[in-house]
Amino acid sequence: MSGLAIPADPPRSGVLAWISTVDHKQIGILYMLTSLFFFLVGGLEAMAMRAQLALPNLKFLSPETYDQIFTMHGTTMIFLVVMPVLIGFGIYLVPLMIGASDMAFPRLNNLSYWLLVAGGFLLYVSFLTGGAPDAGWFSYAPLSEKTYSTHSGMDYWALSLLLLGTGTIASAVNFVVTIATMRAPGMTIRRLPLFVWMTLVNSVLILFALPALNAALVMLLSDRLLAGHFFDPAHGGSPVLWQHYFWIFGHPEVYIMILPAFGMISEIIPVFSRKPIFGYRFVATSTLAIAFLSYGVWVHHMFAVSLGRLFLSVFAASSMLIAVPTGVKIFSWAATMLGGSVRFTTAMLFAVAFLLEFTIGGLSGLAFATVPVDWQLTDTYFVVAHFHFVLFGGTAFALFAASYYWFPKISGRMLNETLGRCNFWMVVIGFNMTFFVQHFLGLLGMPRRVYTYPDLPGWGALNMISTFGAVILGLGALVFCANLVASLAFGAVAGSDPWDAWTLEWAADSPPRADNFETVPVVRSRRPLWDLKHPELPDWAAEGGS
Amino acid sequence: MLILAAVIFALVAVLVIYGIVRYRARDGAALPTQIFGSRKAEITWTVIPIVIVTVLFVFTVRTMAFVDAPREPADQPDVTITGHQWWWEARYANGAVAVQEIHIPVGRRLLARIEAADVIHDFWVPQLARKMDAVPGRSGYIWLEANAPGTYEGRCSEFCGMQHAWMHFTVIAEPEPQFSAWLQRQAEPPREPEAGLPVVGGRLFREEKCTDCHAVSATDTQPRKGPPLAHIAGRKLLGGDIPNSPANLARWTVNPQSIKPGNRMPNQRLSNADTLALTAYLESLR
Numbered sequence: 001m002s003g004l005a006i007p008a009d010p011p012r013s014g015v016l017a018w019i020s021t022v023d024h025k026q027i028g029i030l031y032m033l034t035s036l037f038f039f040l041v042g043g044l045e046a047m048a049m050r051a052q053l054a055l056p057n058l059k060f061l062s063p064e065t066y067d068q069i070f071t072m073h074g075t076t077m078i079f080l081v082v083m084p085v086l087i088g089f090g091i092y093l094v095p096l097m098i099g100a101s102d103m104a105f106p107r108l109n110n111l112s113y114w115l116l117v118a119g120g121f122l123l124y125v126s127f128l129t130g131g132a133p134d135a136g137w138f139s140y141a142p143l144s145e146k147t148y149s150t151h152s153g154m155d156y157w158a159l160s161l162l163l164l165g166t167g168t169i170a171s172a173v174n175f176v177v178t179i180a181t182m183r184a185p186g187m188t189i190r191r192l193p194l195f196v197w198m199t200l201v202n203s204v205l206i207l208f209a210l211p212a213l214n215a216a217l218v219m220l221l222s223d224r225l226l227a228g229h230f231f232d233p234a235h236g237g238s239p240v241l242w243q244h245y246f247w248i249f250g251h252p253e254v255y256i257m258i259l260p261a262f263g264m265i266s267e268i269i270p271v272f273s274r275k276p277i278f279g280y281r282f283v284a285t286s287t288l289a290i291a292f293l294s295y296g297v298w299v300h301h302m303f304a305v306s307l308g309r310l311f312l313s314v315f316a317a318s319s320m321l322i323a324v325p326t327g328v329k330i331f332s333w334a335a336t337m338l339g340g341s342v343r344f345t346t347a348m349l350f351a352v353a354f355l356l357e358f359t360i361g362g363l364s365g366l367a368f369a370t371v372p373v374d375w376q377l378t379d380t381y382f383v384v385a386h387f388h389f390v391l392f393g394g395t396a397f398a399l400f401a402a403s404y405y406w407f408p409k410i411s412g413r414m415l416n417e418t419l420g421r422c423n424f425w426m427v428v429i430g431f432n433m434t435f436f437v438q439h440f441l442g443l444l445g446m447p448r449r450v451y452t453y454p455d456l457p458g459w460g461a462l463n464m465i466s467t468f469g470a471v472i473l474g475l476g477a478l479v480f481c482a483n484l485v486a487s488l489a490f491g492a493v494a495g496s497d498p499w500d501a502w503t504l505e506w507a508a509d510s511p512p513r514a515d516n517f518e519t520v521p522v523v524r525s526r527r528p529l530w531d532l533k534h535p536e537l538p539d540w541a542a543e544g545g546s
Numbered sequence: 547m548l549i550l551a552a553v554i555f556a557l558v559a560v561l562v563i564y565g566i567v568r569y570r571a572r573d574g575a576a577l578p579t580q581i582f583g584s585r586k587a588e589i590t591w592t593v594i595p596i597v598i599v600t601v602l603f604v605f606t607v608r609t610m611a612f613v614d615a616p617r618e619p620a621d622q623p624d625v626t627i628t629g630h631q632w633w634w635e636a637r638y639a640n641g642a643v644a645v646q647e648i649h650i651p652v653g654r655r656l657l658a659r660i661e662a663a664d665v666i667h668d669f670w671v672p673q674l675a676r677k678m679d680a681v682p683g684r685s686g687y688i689w690l691e692a693n694a695p696g697t698y699e700g701r702c703s704e705f706c707g708m709q710h711a712w713m714h715f716t717v718i719a720e721p722e723p724q725f726s727a728w729l730q731r732q733a734e735p736p737r738e739p740e741a742g743l744p745v746v747g748g749r750l751f752r753e754e755k756c757t758d759c760h761a762v763s764a765t766d767t768q769p770r771k772g773p774p775l776a777h778i779a780g781r782k783l784l785g786g787d788i789p790n791s792p793a794n795l796a797r798w799t800v801n802p803q804s805i806k807p808g809n810r811m812p813n814q815r816l817s818n819a820d821t822l823a824l825t826a827y828l829e830s831l832r
Binding site for chain 1: 551554555558559561562564565566568569570571572575577578579580581582583584587588591592595596599602603605606607609610611613614617631660664665666668670672676677678679681682683684685686687699701702703704705706707708709710711714787807808
């Protein structure tokens with residue numbers, strides 16, 4: 001009352017505080033909100049495509065516009081939605097889960113975020129400069145060269161991805177150092193929560209994959225702006241070289257977009273089954289196997305190029321082999337539920353749906369490792385179906401689950417379960433309607449990236465189903481947004497540990513105080529809070545060698 | 547493959563559904579036994595998938611050897627197929643040229659060399675052959691073979707720019723005698739018209755610089771931007787997707803951008819009389 005109170009911390013609210021923040025929680029939230037914004041933008045682009053494809057021979061979008069829209073949809077969803085939202089969850093959760101007060105390099109953390117914003121801005125400003133990029137998200141040369149893509153959209157694309165890639169590498173360094181040096185006493189590498197473990201493996205994956213893309217982008221820019229000839233066959237360059245560079249980044253990238261989601265599922269399923277993860281060591285080790293193998297499978301994106309049978313066989317073998325450690329995880333998650341006591345919160349519903357949808361995506365992936373099948377189905381709608389089952393049925397479902405699971409920690413309030421169920425069923429039904437039928441379109445021979453198609457038997461009907469599904473899916477996503485807003489204002493107060501969970505973040509307040517913990521609980525096992533709640537049956541006595 | 551996938555999916559689905567039905571939380575349920583894993587189960591579900599993918603791999607390699615043409619064949623190809631933005635050109639060993647409508651004999655496999663003139667395309671006839679990327683500066687080889695006569699739909703399967711969607715073509719399989727006759731005819735230059743409107747059109751064709759982009763003789767192999775027009779009157783479709791009628795041909799000649807927006811031919815300023823004459827000339831090229 002006397003006006004003498006001096007704030008102990010710098011202010012945590014106000015625009016300037018958010019812009020200049022070096023607090024991992026605020027940066028994490030900024031990442032998530034930015035991704036949510038771009039998710040809505042990319043979703044609108046998807047809606048425009050589905051409208052154009054609803055019937056054969058529609059003229060809703062010109063071919064020129066359609067090419068820009070599908071390129072922007074892919075680039076946005078991958079680089080401005082999936083990667084940043086996964087990094088955002090990591091930035092928010094990793095310090096809390098290992099009992100640290102922040103990331104190792106808070107200012108670098110802030111820089112990474114603003115590189116994301118700058119990259120997103122550069123990508124979208126291209127619309128105002130004569131046209132957005134239009135060569136697809138993997139921008140095959142020579143279509144992406146100046147001769148064939150004459151406006152400056154591709155230059156913005158390459159510059160934007162350079163900034164985004166640099167920011168991602170900075171985040172990866174930050175994660176590796178944070179996890180290596182800032183763990184609470186007692187939290188050995190073998191006791192890391194699986195989300196943290198997978199974020200660590202993922203960061204190493206980023207460190208070795210992203211530089212290949214950055215190098216290729218510099219080469220593409222020098223071709224386009226400085227009359228270089230890296231990928232220009234007319235002057236001795238090689239279009240296939242671009243493909244090698246792109247996919248040696250691009251396939252680890254696929255795992256970069258799914259490993260943290262695996263980590264989320266590995267946290268959520270055990271808590272709602274009331275049992276520890278089945279086979280922690282197999283789940284953790286199989287992640288290493290995936291990371292290692294992911295560098296040796298990139299040519300399966302290029303099976304339709306004439307590269308020689310022996311060469312293709314090697315990559316077919318590695319691509320099939322990578323299914324094994326992925327399968328191990330699926331069985332472990334399923335086995336975690338067996339013998340448990342399963343609570344069907346919205347988070348758990350999404351996690352269970354993830355198991356089934358992702359299995360479909362994994363199996364259709366195995367089809368592409370089978371070279372002769374690939375020789376028919378690559379670059380058809382079967383591929384579109386496949387990677388949406390992986391990235392939406394997989395990653396996005398895990399992200400919905402994670403949002404329902406960790407929103408109480410982040411905001412202090414519970415997400416509404418009724419809206420949650422509405423959100424869940426609309427997304428599940430809409431998603432399967434949209435993408436399952438695309439398997440059949442691919443088998444019928446519909447190539448991907450076509451702005452329209454002839455009126456062949458079945459094509460119109462299947463596309464119409466797909467468009468209808470997309471509308472339901474889109475509305476489901478809006479229900480999610482509405483739930484976020486409504487629950488933030490009116491949601492039930494969560495308390496520090498609403499799910500009766502076991503990892504350290506649930507020992508902090510909801511939302512956590514500026515320095516996260518007053519005191520960090522003692523860590524003697526993988527489930528430190530379990531040990532506190534069940535002193536008669538502590539994990540450190542039972543975990544043993546498993 | 548499909549059956550294998552269905553079985554594996556069914557296994558996972560049954561496991562998951564059994565889990566959620568049987569072990570659904572009930573009110574006042576006791577804490578479940580804390581099981582941390584089972585080495586035996588984990589090894590089982592590692593080893594069995596390894597066996598499955600090994601079998602799959604063996605079948606894959608055998609099928610590849612069976613269907614795929616050699617990467618660097620000793621023989622000359624029977625036909626070289628080149629992808630252009632956005633049409634396909636086929637040049638046969640005897641000099642015959644075909645555009646968009648590729649003829650093959652029934653029951654005899656042709657060795658086809660796949661190339662590209664500008665960006666990457668992909669040659670795909672689902673019913674007849676594997677797909678093969680057409681990469682500028684490289685050659686890929688496939689076997690092209692049909693067991694029954696008929697018309698087979700083909701399409702470009704690698705995104706190649708604005709008209710990728712309509713880069714359709716057809717492969718026409720016909721009995722050997724018809725094929726040989728067709729091949730012979732295509733190799734010869736079309737007969738120049740001798741009288742009437744087509745002659746006027748032919749003169750216009752040269753004066754309006756149509757020849758800058760289009761060859762009219764199979765023996766004229768100098769590379770140009772547009773498709774060769776020798777024998778154009780014999781084609782069933784224009785631009786891969788509209789019927790080759792005099793009216794459509796006239797439309798394409800004057801206003802190609804209205805049919806295929808973005809294609810490499812600009813709209814032409816021609817009087818109606820000139821259009822009629824040009825169309826008549828093209829219609830005479832059989």
